[in-house]
Amino acid sequence: MRFTRANIDSYGHFAGRSFEIDPKRIVVIHGPNEAGKTTFASFLTTMMFGFSPGNIDQHPYAQLRSNEKRLTGTLEFVSGDRRRCAIYRELKSTPKSRYTSGEGLFGDEEDLRNRPIPSVDHINRRVFKSVYSLSLSDMDEIESRTWDFIQDRLLGGLGMDYIKPARVVIESLEQEAKQFWRPDRRGKPVSSEIEQRLKQLRESRRKAREVDQRVRDLAVKIGELELSIDGLKKERAELKYRQRIINRARPVNTLRQRISELRSKAGDVSPYAELPADPIQELRELRDRKSELQERKLALESRIREDSATIDSYGDKQVALRTVEDEIRSWTSRVGRHESSVAELDETNAQISELSSRLQPVAESLFGSTDLKEILAQLNSVNQSALLSDIGLIADVESARTSDGEATARLKKGQTIALVVALAGLLCAVTGVVLANAFAIGAGLTSSILAVAFWLIVRPRSQASGDLRVEKQDVVNRINMQLGLLRIDSNRMRNGVPDSRLAPDMQRLCDGANEYVRLMSRHRRLSETVADDRQRLRVLTERLGTDNHAPPTVLIARMSRDLEDANFRYQSSEKARHRTDSVRTDLDRTDAAIEKLDRQESHMARLLEQCGDGDLRVGANSIISKRRAQIHADQLSETLDKDYPDWRDLLDQELSTRKFTEGEVVGTELRLDEVEEQLQAVASSLASAREQIRSLQDAKPASDIEGEIEVARKDLLSAKIERDRRMLIAAVLRRSEQKFRDQHQPDVIKKANEYLKIITSGRHNKLVLDDLTGSLRLWSEDEKRYLNVDQPLSRGTLDQIYLALRIAIVDHLDRNHEKLPVVMDEVLVNWDAGRRQRAYAILKKLSIDRHVLMFTCHQWMVDEITDVLDAQVITLG
């Protein structure tokens, strides 16, 4: 593959540049720094392999032109089979390409998008840039690196500088693997630490299981101890029972014996049960009490007699007085009122006499009679007030009629004048009309109107005067009719009209008549009251059979005193009566008590005599003795029940009837002590076992430790896997490197020998690999032996070997493929003239089969290359 033309439409700072390239010659691209050599090299690589990156915004050579970013260019070349090819590539939004191969009708066109051209498909961009492009730094490596490293890169990595030597990686892996696990005991790999931990954990687990087993054993032991305690408690209960029988049976039997003796001594005391504790004393007391009762009886009888006299003092007279007690008591308050009524009656009689003497003359003047009763009867037959009113009225009407007559005469005169004035005014007005005198008209009309108005005002007054006359006549008629009924003396009337004194006289008589009626009514009421009181007092005295001639006040006072005395007697007799009943009852009781004491005395005496063979004192002492024995027996019996409540059950026990030997008694006590001690010991063991369980249960359980073991196992397994993983990767790399070397090294070394022969003019042509060490060795004709390719070989020889190997690798990679151009960027600039001359020989050989492009900024280098290698020069900048 040889380039023929590069058309750079837009790439970096190149725009619209076209470069003719001679495919048959070595091409030197020359230009100062920043002239675009690197850009040009990148353009060539891009045309071959496509855009990287394929995004215009991220591409380092994209520049804004005509408001858009784009990369465009065409590379023309001749392929190994001599076909003319061209690749056009464009990157705007997406990469585009057009690849043509062949010419005219037979040419092929293909859209590769961003894929490499077919000629370079046996390598990728990274390999091309790493292997086919030699730079100054590659050559400097010979000085800065060991040959082993260079050899690894050249033979193990075919010079690809982005790949680490497999040997280095393998060593690193093996070191890492040792951190996880090592076959020996050196160091502290992770696995050893985990195994150590596992060992500790397994020990902890063993202990935890032992603890659990210990807990279980303790639980069993606790069960056994509890059973043991139950057994011991049972035995203790039996022993205590036995001991209790022994301890209790003895005193119970003793008590029962004593009780039996006492009861025998007491015998049957039931016949003397009613006798007191000290019969003699009791007998003495009985007699004393009887004497007291007899004295009391006498006193009671005296009292009864006194009360009987008191009862008798309340007789019939006192009974009668108490019967009218309420009336007597009412008279004490009424006697005052009676005396007052009598006095008032006398006063009324006097008033009536005085009134009669005062009215009689008036009556005679009016009626011609002094019979006041009859006159009063007549007056009462008429309406006195209406008559008196009419008499008064007739006087008033007469007076009014007199004054009215005078006024009426004056009015009638005024009416006439008013009529004249009205007519004159009217005439005047007519005259005024005739004469057309307005004043006359006005004055005439005004006076007429005023006169008419006056006439209209005084007209009712004349009518009222007529009415009074009529009214007077009506009143006179009514009076005459009334007076006619009263048969009034005719001298007191004139023309049917009463005289002027009639009315006052009538008034005085009427008033006197009313007063007379009132006094007579009062006289009648008082007379009735006084008579009634006297009648009742007479009846009362008759009922009491007392003298009634004394004044009522005296009578009533006397009756009151008698009544008080009667009441006192009554109360005294009642009290005496009541007391007499009680005293009689008391007397009866006293008699009964005396009788009872008599009976008791005689009964006691009989019993004592019976018990003492006729002697009271002896009998009493005997009974006291029996009773003491009885009481003692009862007390002992109570003690027995109290101290030994189950003594009756005890009598039922088989053991109670048994006589225990002293040895048995002591043996029981000793065994009981033993059992108590054993119980304490077992209880202590039980508590201890329980405490041990409690403390042991706090320990970490085996399952938890098992969890830790599980984690540690996983960690250990993980460490081992990680270790084996690294060893596996190392093994893979080792095998892959070996395979790779087997595949590539012989061809590379063969080709390197060819180049080496040219470079050294046949002096070195035998480069071999040591089978054992894998190191390169070079045959030295001078020393007739193989030398290690390392120092102290001369630097020149090393350069030659390095270049030979690099170019051999390129040839090797292109074996059976298109031979791709080789790019050299200032590779030889630091070499001395001798080394450069030998390098030129290689380049010349290399350029036979492939296109060689050399980039330099040095003019002397351009001159030297063109001189030595007949190179084409393309100048940039």
Place this chain on the structure above:
Amino acid sequence: MFRFLHLADLHLDTVFASRRDGTRERLRSAVRRALEQSVDFAIVEKLDAVVIAGDLFDNDQLSYATEKFIVGQMERLNDSDIPVIYCTGNHDPGGPTNRASRIDWPSNCHLLDSPDPRLIDLTSRTGFDVSFVGAGHDSPDIRENLASKFPVATSVRPHVGVLHAHIVESTSGSSHKKYAPASKDDLVTKGYAYWALGHIHVRQQISNFRNAWYSGNIQGRTPRESGPKGGLLVTIDKSGLSDVTFCEFGPITWIDVDVELSSDVGHLDQLARLLEASAERNLSAKRAETIVRFILTGASSLSTLLRRPVEVDALEQSMRDVLGILDVQIDSYRVSTPRDPEQYRAEPNVLGEALSFLDEVRQDARAITVDLLGDEAVIDWSDASEEMLDDLLTGISEDIIERMVKDA
């Protein structure tokens, strides 16, 4: 009507492989609390029976204290006149040397520790009769079909089967060993009103057969046993199975949170924020009783860091504090590097050769691993589990790239 509580797989005193003492202790006490709460529930609800379908405890680990605790809970049920039907499983088998048959059970406990089915007639508080048929494991490795030995229901009273077995149609059964294997047909043909099953820790109905249920375990033990855990309240009436209701008893909940990393996550602080945000979406109010497992996948430059236990432990501690939850576990071994192996596979260098060779290794991982490591291997990879092989080889290509490529 007959109401009973179906429990199984309580695994008291089981081993909790947690790194933290506190978490192990909380989980251990959580199982006890779960049993306590289920007993409380049975007493309060006045249930007619409690059924335990095996694996009440782990025989090898059972401590004396836990044994006493279990008996104490059974006695509580006894005091409330609630009978217990308890059939043994592979973790708590019967037999003279095992604990289940040696414990002095209260009188209300019907221990079924023999593979031969036994019939127990019970009557509910309301006078409803139900026949329980159960069989237990008498050794930790029973491989015979116990379900097939159960009698066909003949009487009119409903039958309830109690069994600790692996039903082949069950889901999630692959992670459990196939003890007492049986098929759904073995259960269907018996004509039972209900099958109270134990062994599979995931609560489920057996393949649409409404009369057979695994209650699941009462408390999640590992991250795989996530979600609410408890028992089933079963109601049987004249028509047969009336109702099956889940009752939560497990105090601690495990939650799995999947987090896919991207190349943007290049720092541990970023990762911590991502984990916090992902967890917050899944956490409920019971934070202090929650254990979260983050399952990290995807490609990140943190992949190498996340393979270091020290870093992962620190991150777990940090997340535990930030989220205020009981514990955090981070599975990060599936996180790969952001480098694409395909870029390097065809290159003419050792790396390309190694990547191609790893493709061959994966074709026959066990044999080639054994061959490559030879005597150098610490682990006998010829006998290693598939899971271990997976751990060994997962991300190995990316690991090689990280190591071989400069500036990786």
